[in-house]
Amino acid sequence: MxxxxxxxxxxxxxxxxxxxxxxxxxxxxxxxxxxxxxxxxxxxxxxxxxxxxxxxFVNSHCHIELSHLKGKFQEKTGLPNFISQVNSQRKAELNVIYEEIQNSHDEMIRNGIVAVGDICNTSDSFIIKTSEEISYHSFIEIFGLEAKKAKKIIQNGEILLQQISKQFPHPHSLIPHAPYSVSPELFTQLSHFFQSSIVSIHNQESKAEKEMFNSGKGALYNFLSKFVDLSKWNPEHNNSLQYSLNYLQNSKQILLVHNTFTGPEDLKIADPFLSKIYWVLCPNANMYIENQLPDIKLLQEHKLNIALGTDSLASNSSLSILEEIKTISSHFPDIKLEELIKWGTLNGAKALNFSNQYxxxxxxxxxxxxxxxxxxxxxxxxxxxxxxxxxx
Ligand SMILES: [Zn+2]
CATH class of the missing domain: 2.30.40.10 (Urease, subunit C, domain 1)
Known part of the structure; x- marks a missing residue:
């Protein structure tokens, strides 16, 4: 005792x-x-x-499998450039990837993190997820804008889900990457997996995302056009959050990650679902990629469920919820420490369904x-x- x-x-x-x-x-x-x-x-x-x-602490948003990309990218160059750097540099020797995943896991333990919502595009990180020191929820993340590939993409996601269930049992769900990277066809097929599950999606991380939905152009549209034919791009909604929520509404909990460019008009759109939405903020990654913080005051004043994440070491210098709290505290000094700590502990635990223990x-x-x-x-x-x- x-x-x-x-x-x-x-x-x-x-x-x-x-x-x-x-x-x-x-x-x-x-x-x-x-x-x-x-x-x-x-x-x-x-x-x-x-x-x-x-x-x-609870880290509600991480990509531990990207840990080997620490310090590799130029800062403050915007989301399209960031995604492009991840795509071109994420390939590495498997032993390097494993070693850096282990280092990140150890770093999070040292930083007092006990639970993590972790995004996976591969199975690289599964082996660490049965650890006793950190409880993980793995979000198997898929994306694709080409309608005809939707079925194949879902099948690949299901293979990863089966691998967790059989070899590395721990909580998991199949999720979409972001509104700008998931076609309506893929979203429709994916939505069958959302019933009573926890879904996480990147939301309004860049101004270019808003522009792409609003006016059908901009830096993100131009970037994605290099890979897929977007000449017929005609989103069902002119707001990316509305597009996502249209498919996500049956899920048990919705983690909206980043929210850097979320404004009052978006909160109105989210209003019918507010009780199950968690607004996950990753301030240090936002500064790293877009050099911009969300309107945290707006989210706080609306008494929303706010949780905190570190994102990956590709866009952060450490995996520490305390460092995220420091950044918010220095920019918004009148938010009480007790409230900031609640975002980094209890709200994250609720978002990930770990609040029985954490x-x-x-x-x-x-x-x-x-x-x-x-x-x-x-x-x-x-x-x-x-x-x-x-x-x-
Ligand atoms: Zn992320």
Whole structure:
């Protein structure tokens, strides 16, 4: 049994407790949360830390299989250029790919991440997914704009699904990449897989995506036209989010990832589905690729379910939810730390259906315990110096 305390504990399911105590059994399951009322007395074998204690972080969006692309791309050159660089450089020796996946997995453990929603275009990362230290949900992601190839693309996705079920059992679902890369035919066939499953899709990551749907032109349209004949491009909807939601509405939960260019008019479109939508923000990747952050204030003011992700090392220098929180905190200093931590813990756990175990400090859960230190406790603000240490 361990008893752990710090200046504050953030249960997330309730208000912060000054000098609260977390009691863990030998399996790191919480057996008690003690509110000391701020008066910590001498308690035998109490571990006391300077800082705040929070649940393990949840990374709601990652592509661990792209880890070998770290530092390879030019920054801030926009989404079409980024996709083009991924396509031309993602091939590598399998042993290099495996080694970098293992390194990323270890990095996430060190950074206090306990659960990950991970995008897979291949089976490269499956072997790591049965790890006991991180719970993964694998999103098998497919795409294709050519109607006649839809059936074949679905079949390839199903092969990967079967491989998980048989060889590497862990939670998974078949998902579309993005509205601009999935034809109506593919979306229609894919939608049969959405019933009662968790779906993740890249949403409004670039201005060019809006332009492609709105006016049928722009940088993304020009880029995609190099690979497929888009001369008859005539989307059913002039808004990419509307196009996606048209097919996604039967799914259990919808993770909309990035939302960099989501505006008030998009929130109206999403309104009928808000209870099952999670708005996953990856601020460091947005800065890396588009040099632009989402209108986080807008999403926050509408009390939306916001979760956080790191995206991949192809567009980020680290896989750390704390680093994502730092970026948001520095650009939106009036968003409370407690709320930011909720986005990076409980909301992510709910988005991925892992909240029975993760996301909050509650009796019966085994959420992982992180210490955040080197922060401004008086104003309850983190800064660039703040660090995370995994305690359990
Ligand atoms: Zn992504």
């Amino acid at each position: 361990r008893k752990i305390s710090a200046n504050y504990i953030f249960p997330i399911s309730g208000a912060p407790l000054k000098n609260g105590i977390i009691v863990l059994d030998s399996n790191n399951v919480i057996t008690d949360i003690i509110d000391t009322g701020g008066n910590l007395k001498e308690i035998a074998n109490l571990e006391y830390y300077n800082g705040i204690l929070i649940p393990g 996301g909050s400090l509650e009796v019966g859960k085994k959420p992982g315990i992180n210490l955040i230190s080197m922060l401004d406790l008086e104003n309850m603000k983190i800064n660039s110096e703040s660090v995370v240490k995994k305690l359990a």
